Amino acid sequence: MxxxxxxxxxxxxxxxxxxxxxxxxxxxxxxxxDVFESPEFGRILVLDGYLMMTEKDEFIYxxxxxxxxxxxxxxxxxxxxIGAGDGGVIRELTRYPEIEHIxxxxxxxEVVEVSKKYLPQTACAFDDPRLHIFYEDGxxxxxxxxxxxxxxxxxxxxxxxxGEGLFTREFYGNCYKALHEDGILINQHESPFYEEDAMACQxxxxxxxxxxxxxxxxxxxxxxxxxxxxxFGFSSKKYxxxxxxxxxxxxxxxLKCRYYTTTLHRGSFYVPAYVEELLEDVE
Numbered sequence: 001m002x003x004x005x006x007x008x009x010x011x012x013x014x015x016x017x018x019x020x021x022x023x024x025x026x027x028x029x030x031x032x033x034d035v036f037e038s039p040e041f042g043r044i045l046v047l048d049g050y051l052m053m054t055e056k057d058e059f060i061y062x063x064x065x066x067x068x069x070x071x072x073x074x075x076x077x078x079x080x081x082i083g084a085g086d087g088g089v090i091r092e093l094t095r096y097p098e099i100e101h102i103x104x105x106x107x108x109x110e111v112v113e114v115s116k117k118y119l120p121q122t123a124c125a126f127d128d129p130r131l132h133i134f135y136e137d138g139x140x141x142x143x144x145x146x147x148x149x150x151x152x153x154x155x156x157x158x159x160x161x162x163g164e165g166l167f168t169r170e171f172y173g174n175c176y177k178a179l180h181e182d183g184i185l186i187n188q189h190e191s192p193f194y195e196e197d198a199m200a201c202q203x204x205x206x207x208x209x210x211x212x213x214x215x216x217x218x219x220x221x222x223x224x225x226x227x228x229x230x231x232f233g234f235s236s237k238k239y240x241x242x243x244x245x246x247x248x249x250x251x252x253x254x255l256k257c258r259y260y261t262t263t264l265h266r267g268s269f270y271v272p273a274y275v276e277e278l279l280e281d282v283e
Contacts, residue, residue, distance in 0.1 A: 018039065033045075053088065053119075067265075069184045070096060070151075080149045083107075090131060104133045105141045109135045139170070142175060146178060148179075154186065172212070176237070183238075191227050198278055202281065208235050216233075219271050241269055
């Protein structure tokens with residue numbers, strides 16, 4: 001008998017991956033957590049029925065959410081990561097020796113423990129001495145942080161369930177206050193392709209542009225995410241993602257990536273016309 005994991009992308013579209021076996025299944029305090037083994041994508045992390053990452057394509061998401069701001073901001077010392085329980089963002093951040101302090105706020109400790117056990121490829125840097133993990137609601141945590149961080153990365157689930165509060169005007173306003181005067185905020189911005197996802201993308205963008213003087217989106221191709229076309233948000237008090245990109249400085253590091261390059265960095269901010277129109281409607 002063949003086993004398949006299937007996720008609904010719209011009422012009329014489903015995405016399926018054949019799986020060999022289910023490695024883990026549990027209902028935590030906040031959500032259902034599943035880990036599957038598949039022949040094509042390796043191990044798959046699923047939360048509340050929604051695919052969060054696969055071993056085969058997670059590098060795309062984690063490299064692009066991390067290296068884009070690091071190539072722009074000239075002096076990142078202190079970072080806040082909200083979500084990111086699979087460890088991929090932490091893995092990429094710890095490659096930068098100049099970062100002195102990383103605070104990670106994850107609402108569900110079980111996601112971290114499951115990732116450590118079943119997803120060692122991503123959850124490989126949780127023992128870095130610069131990392132401090134807080135198991136609490138990111139929305140509540142950010143309220144008490146003021147002028148504290150150079151970079152905030154919001155690696156949240158989709159805008160419902162445990163991640164819903166991380167897409168509100170209050171949250172983005174508190175992120176603004178938590179950043180230094182030249183700070184950068186990066187958030188996963190949903191997909192612009194299917195109607196329901198596009199509306200979520202619009203809502204998030206509207207709330208961010210109300211809080212930050214400079215907000216842009218950039219795109220990536222992630223095969224296992226709805227439509228494969230995914231956006232991130234780049235918001236800053238000072239830095240422009242293209243004008244302030246220092247290609248020579250970043251390339252001199254010699255960091256080896258499988259997706260990110262400084263050339264791709266530039267190209268990723270040139271989005272299709274339909275995405276421009278989608279975002280202009282709320283700007």
